[in-house]
Amino acid sequence: MEGGSVTGWHLVAWILRLSAAGLFAYAGYAKVLDPTTFAAELDNYRLLPAGWSGPLSLYLPWLELTCATALFVPAVRRGAWLLLAALGFGFVGFVVSAWIRGLDITCGCFGPGGARPIDLLTVTRTTAVLALGLTGYAIDRPRVERS
Protein backbone atom coordinates (compact mmCIF):
# COMPACT_ATOMS: atom_id res chain seq x y z
CA MET A 1 0.00 0.00 0.00
CA GLU A 2 1.33 3.40 -0.88
CA GLY A 3 2.05 6.00 1.75
CA GLY A 4 -0.45 8.39 0.18
CA SER A 5 -3.28 5.84 0.50
CA VAL A 6 -2.40 5.19 4.10
CA THR A 7 -2.57 8.93 4.77
CA GLY A 8 -5.95 9.03 3.05
CA TRP A 9 -7.26 6.16 5.21
CA HIS A 10 -5.87 7.86 8.29
CA LEU A 11 -7.77 11.00 7.41
CA VAL A 12 -11.02 9.11 6.86
CA ALA A 13 -10.47 7.15 10.07
CA TRP A 14 -9.86 10.33 12.04
CA ILE A 15 -12.98 11.96 10.64
CA LEU A 16 -15.02 8.90 11.61
CA ARG A 17 -13.51 8.80 15.09
CA LEU A 18 -14.07 12.48 15.72
CA SER A 19 -17.66 12.32 14.42
CA ALA A 20 -18.60 9.26 16.46
CA ALA A 21 -16.75 10.41 19.56
CA GLY A 22 -18.38 13.83 19.46
CA LEU A 23 -21.82 12.38 18.88
CA PHE A 24 -21.67 9.73 21.59
CA ALA A 25 -19.85 11.96 24.07
CA TYR A 26 -22.59 14.55 23.69
CA ALA A 27 -25.34 11.92 23.95
CA GLY A 28 -23.72 10.28 26.96
CA TYR A 29 -23.03 13.56 28.75
CA ALA A 30 -26.60 14.80 28.23
CA LYS A 31 -28.03 11.61 29.71
CA VAL A 32 -25.55 11.06 32.50
CA LEU A 33 -26.69 14.31 34.11
CA ASP A 34 -30.31 13.20 34.39
CA PRO A 35 -30.65 9.41 34.64
CA THR A 36 -34.12 9.69 36.15
CA THR A 37 -35.58 11.30 33.05
CA PHE A 38 -33.67 8.90 30.83
CA ALA A 39 -35.10 5.95 32.77
CA ALA A 40 -38.60 7.30 32.25
CA GLU A 41 -37.92 7.72 28.54
CA LEU A 42 -36.69 4.12 28.34
CA ASP A 43 -39.83 2.95 30.11
CA ASN A 44 -41.99 4.84 27.64
CA TYR A 45 -40.85 2.48 24.89
CA ARG A 46 -42.61 -0.33 26.80
CA LEU A 47 -40.05 -2.88 25.64
CA LEU A 48 -37.94 -3.47 28.72
CA PRO A 49 -38.88 -5.84 31.53
CA ALA A 50 -39.85 -4.15 34.79
CA GLY A 51 -36.86 -2.88 36.73
CA TRP A 52 -34.44 -2.71 33.81
CA SER A 53 -34.76 0.97 32.95
CA GLY A 54 -33.15 2.19 36.18
CA PRO A 55 -29.85 0.29 35.88
CA LEU A 56 -29.75 0.85 32.10
CA SER A 57 -30.28 4.59 32.53
CA LEU A 58 -27.21 4.68 34.74
CA TYR A 59 -25.07 2.37 32.62
CA LEU A 60 -25.78 3.32 28.98
CA PRO A 61 -24.60 6.96 29.18
CA TRP A 62 -21.33 5.87 30.77
CA LEU A 63 -20.91 3.19 28.11
CA GLU A 64 -21.35 5.84 25.44
CA LEU A 65 -18.81 8.11 27.11
CA THR A 66 -16.36 5.23 27.57
CA CYS A 67 -16.65 4.17 23.92
CA ALA A 68 -16.27 7.76 22.74
CA THR A 69 -13.02 8.04 24.69
CA ALA A 70 -11.83 4.57 23.67
CA LEU A 71 -11.94 5.51 19.98
CA PHE A 72 -8.67 7.36 20.64
CA VAL A 73 -7.01 4.42 22.41
CA PRO A 74 -5.63 2.05 19.75
CA ALA A 75 -5.59 -1.00 22.04
CA VAL A 76 -9.37 -0.95 22.53
CA ARG A 77 -10.52 0.98 19.45
CA ARG A 78 -11.93 -2.06 17.63
CA GLY A 79 -13.93 -2.96 20.70
CA ALA A 80 -15.29 0.59 20.90
CA TRP A 81 -16.44 0.49 17.27
CA LEU A 82 -18.05 -2.90 17.82
CA LEU A 83 -19.96 -1.60 20.84
CA LEU A 84 -21.02 1.59 19.07
CA ALA A 85 -22.34 -0.47 16.16
CA ALA A 86 -24.17 -2.74 18.61
CA LEU A 87 -25.63 0.28 20.41
CA GLY A 88 -26.68 1.64 17.01
CA PHE A 89 -28.60 -1.57 16.29
CA GLY A 90 -30.27 -1.34 19.67
CA PHE A 91 -31.25 2.30 19.25
CA VAL A 92 -32.65 1.68 15.76
CA GLY A 93 -34.65 -1.28 17.08
CA PHE A 94 -36.18 0.79 19.86
CA VAL A 95 -36.96 3.82 17.73
CA VAL A 96 -38.39 1.87 14.79
CA SER A 97 -40.48 -0.24 17.16
CA ALA A 98 -41.94 2.88 18.79
CA TRP A 99 -42.54 4.49 15.41
CA ILE A 100 -44.36 1.43 14.05
CA ARG A 101 -46.50 1.19 17.18
CA GLY A 102 -47.34 4.89 16.89
CA LEU A 103 -46.15 5.69 20.40
CA ASP A 104 -46.30 9.39 21.09
CA ILE A 105 -43.03 9.51 23.01
CA THR A 106 -39.78 11.38 22.78
CA CYS A 107 -36.64 9.59 21.64
CA GLY A 108 -34.47 10.21 24.70
CA CYS A 109 -31.46 9.77 22.42
CA PHE A 110 -29.70 12.97 23.45
CA GLY A 111 -30.96 13.40 26.97
CA PRO A 112 -34.00 15.22 28.28
CA GLY A 113 -35.37 18.28 26.57
CA GLY A 114 -36.19 16.81 23.17
CA ALA A 115 -39.89 17.50 23.00
CA ARG A 116 -40.25 16.21 19.45
CA PRO A 117 -42.10 12.87 19.29
CA ILE A 118 -40.50 10.00 17.38
CA ASP A 119 -41.06 10.40 13.65
CA LEU A 120 -39.41 9.56 10.35
CA LEU A 121 -36.68 12.11 11.03
CA THR A 122 -35.82 10.39 14.31
CA VAL A 123 -35.69 7.02 12.57
CA THR A 124 -33.43 8.45 9.84
CA ARG A 125 -31.13 10.10 12.35
CA THR A 126 -30.82 6.92 14.43
CA THR A 127 -30.14 4.87 11.30
CA ALA A 128 -27.38 7.34 10.41
CA VAL A 129 -25.83 6.76 13.84
CA LEU A 130 -25.92 3.01 13.19
CA ALA A 131 -24.34 3.56 9.76
CA LEU A 132 -21.58 5.61 11.37
CA GLY A 133 -20.84 2.81 13.84
CA LEU A 134 -20.80 0.13 11.14
CA THR A 135 -18.66 2.24 8.81
CA GLY A 136 -16.20 2.96 11.58
CA TYR A 137 -16.00 -0.71 12.45
CA ALA A 138 -15.48 -1.68 8.81
CA ILE A 139 -12.96 0.98 7.91
CA ASP A 140 -11.06 2.02 11.01
CA ARG A 141 -8.80 -0.98 11.50
CA PRO A 142 -5.05 -1.32 11.92
CA ARG A 143 -3.36 -1.04 8.51
CA VAL A 144 0.09 -2.34 7.66
CA GLU A 145 2.21 0.16 5.81
CA ARG A 146 4.45 -1.55 3.30
CA SER A 147 7.50 0.05 1.77
Place this chain on the structure above:
Amino acid sequence: MRICADVRSALRPAVVLLVIAAVPALVAAWWLPRPAGQEGLATPTALSVAAAQALAARQAVLWVDARDAAAHAAGTVPGAVPLRHDAWETLLPGFVDAWQPGQTVVVFCDGGGCAAARSVAQRLQRELGLADVTYLDGGWAAWKAAP
Protein backbone atom coordinates in the same frame (compact mmCIF):
# COMPACT_ATOMS: atom_id res chain seq x y z
CA MET B 1 -15.54 -16.90 8.61
CA ARG B 2 -13.25 -13.90 8.29
CA ILE B 3 -15.98 -11.62 9.61
CA CYS B 4 -16.54 -13.94 12.59
CA ALA B 5 -12.82 -13.94 13.37
CA ASP B 6 -12.78 -10.17 13.01
CA VAL B 7 -15.68 -9.74 15.45
CA ARG B 8 -14.10 -12.24 17.84
CA SER B 9 -10.88 -10.23 17.89
CA ALA B 10 -12.87 -7.08 18.77
CA LEU B 11 -14.87 -8.84 21.48
CA ARG B 12 -12.11 -8.84 24.07
CA PRO B 13 -11.54 -5.06 24.03
CA ALA B 14 -15.32 -4.63 23.89
CA VAL B 15 -15.72 -6.63 27.10
CA VAL B 16 -12.96 -4.56 28.69
CA LEU B 17 -14.88 -1.40 27.81
CA LEU B 18 -18.14 -2.85 29.12
CA VAL B 19 -16.43 -3.48 32.45
CA ILE B 20 -14.75 -0.06 32.52
CA ALA B 21 -18.09 1.67 31.87
CA ALA B 22 -19.64 -0.18 34.78
CA VAL B 23 -17.29 1.49 37.28
CA PRO B 24 -18.53 5.10 36.97
CA ALA B 25 -22.09 3.77 36.54
CA LEU B 26 -21.83 2.00 39.89
CA VAL B 27 -20.36 5.10 41.50
CA ALA B 28 -23.21 7.17 40.04
CA ALA B 29 -25.72 4.64 41.31
CA TRP B 30 -24.21 5.03 44.76
CA TRP B 31 -24.21 8.83 44.75
CA LEU B 32 -27.24 9.79 42.73
CA PRO B 33 -30.87 9.53 43.84
CA ARG B 34 -32.64 6.41 42.67
CA PRO B 35 -33.55 6.68 38.99
CA ALA B 36 -36.88 6.12 37.29
CA GLY B 37 -38.65 8.51 39.59
CA GLN B 38 -39.48 5.69 41.94
CA GLU B 39 -38.68 7.59 45.12
CA GLY B 40 -41.79 8.29 47.10
CA LEU B 41 -44.03 6.89 44.39
CA ALA B 42 -45.97 3.72 44.93
CA THR B 43 -46.69 1.29 42.12
CA PRO B 44 -50.22 1.95 40.83
CA THR B 45 -52.67 -0.39 42.50
CA ALA B 46 -55.72 -2.02 40.97
CA LEU B 47 -59.13 -0.89 42.16
CA SER B 48 -62.28 -2.96 41.74
CA VAL B 49 -65.35 -1.31 40.22
CA ALA B 50 -67.16 -1.44 43.56
CA ALA B 51 -64.19 0.13 45.36
CA ALA B 52 -63.85 2.78 42.65
CA GLN B 53 -67.53 3.64 42.87
CA ALA B 54 -67.33 3.85 46.64
CA LEU B 55 -64.26 6.07 46.34
CA ALA B 56 -66.02 8.32 43.82
CA ALA B 57 -68.94 8.67 46.23
CA ARG B 58 -66.60 9.84 49.01
CA GLN B 59 -64.20 12.13 47.17
CA ALA B 60 -63.32 13.68 43.84
CA VAL B 61 -62.08 11.15 41.30
CA LEU B 62 -60.67 11.88 37.88
CA TRP B 63 -61.39 9.07 35.45
CA VAL B 64 -58.85 8.57 32.69
CA ASP B 65 -59.83 6.60 29.60
CA ALA B 66 -56.78 4.82 28.15
CA ARG B 67 -58.74 3.18 25.30
CA ASP B 68 -58.52 4.28 21.68
CA ALA B 69 -60.41 7.28 20.36
CA ALA B 70 -63.23 5.25 18.77
CA ALA B 71 -63.93 3.33 21.97
CA HIS B 72 -63.86 6.54 23.98
CA ALA B 73 -66.29 8.21 21.59
CA ALA B 74 -68.64 5.21 21.70
CA GLY B 75 -69.08 5.44 25.44
CA THR B 76 -67.09 6.08 28.57
CA VAL B 77 -67.32 6.74 32.28
CA PRO B 78 -69.04 10.10 32.81
CA GLY B 79 -66.45 12.86 33.05
CA ALA B 80 -63.55 10.65 31.92
CA VAL B 81 -60.73 12.35 30.04
CA PRO B 82 -58.92 10.43 27.28
CA LEU B 83 -55.21 9.79 27.70
CA ARG B 84 -53.18 7.10 25.96
CA HIS B 85 -49.63 6.49 24.84
CA ASP B 86 -50.14 6.97 21.10
CA ALA B 87 -51.45 10.51 21.58
CA TRP B 88 -49.80 11.42 24.85
CA GLU B 89 -48.50 14.86 23.98
CA THR B 90 -51.81 15.80 22.35
CA LEU B 91 -54.07 14.60 25.15
CA LEU B 92 -51.97 15.49 28.18
CA PRO B 93 -53.05 19.17 28.26
CA GLY B 94 -56.67 18.01 28.53
CA PHE B 95 -55.76 15.81 31.47
CA VAL B 96 -53.84 18.62 33.17
CA ASP B 97 -56.79 20.99 32.73
CA ALA B 98 -59.18 18.47 34.24
CA TRP B 99 -57.02 17.37 37.16
CA GLN B 100 -57.49 19.07 40.52
CA PRO B 101 -55.15 18.72 43.51
CA GLY B 102 -56.37 16.06 45.90
CA GLN B 103 -58.15 14.05 43.23
CA THR B 104 -57.55 10.34 42.90
CA VAL B 105 -56.84 9.40 39.31
CA VAL B 106 -58.41 6.15 38.13
CA VAL B 107 -57.22 4.91 34.75
CA PHE B 108 -59.19 2.31 32.84
CA CYS B 109 -59.04 0.56 29.50
CA ASP B 110 -61.00 -2.21 27.81
CA GLY B 111 -60.97 -4.89 30.43
CA GLY B 112 -59.30 -7.97 31.80
CA GLY B 113 -55.63 -7.56 32.52
CA CYS B 114 -55.51 -4.39 30.46
CA ALA B 115 -51.85 -3.37 30.54
CA ALA B 116 -52.51 0.02 28.96
CA ALA B 117 -54.31 1.33 32.05
CA ARG B 118 -51.48 0.23 34.31
CA SER B 119 -48.77 1.69 32.09
CA VAL B 120 -50.64 4.99 31.66
CA ALA B 121 -51.00 5.13 35.44
CA GLN B 122 -47.28 4.48 35.85
CA ARG B 123 -46.45 7.14 33.28
CA LEU B 124 -48.62 9.68 35.10
CA GLN B 125 -46.72 8.91 38.29
CA ARG B 126 -43.35 9.17 36.63
CA GLU B 127 -43.80 12.17 34.40
CA LEU B 128 -46.19 14.27 36.47
CA GLY B 129 -45.14 13.05 39.90
CA LEU B 130 -48.73 12.17 40.84
CA ALA B 131 -48.83 9.83 43.80
CA ASP B 132 -52.55 9.10 43.99
CA VAL B 133 -53.00 7.15 40.77
CA THR B 134 -54.70 3.80 40.42
CA TYR B 135 -56.27 1.73 37.66
CA LEU B 136 -59.60 -0.02 37.31
CA ASP B 137 -59.52 -3.78 37.63
CA GLY B 138 -61.55 -5.24 34.78
CA GLY B 139 -61.67 -1.93 32.94
CA TRP B 140 -64.59 -0.65 30.93
CA ALA B 141 -66.11 -4.14 30.59
CA ALA B 142 -66.33 -4.51 34.37
CA TRP B 143 -67.70 -0.98 34.70
CA LYS B 144 -70.52 -1.70 32.24
CA ALA B 145 -71.32 -5.02 33.86
CA ALA B 146 -71.52 -3.49 37.33
CA PRO B 147 -75.00 -2.90 38.77
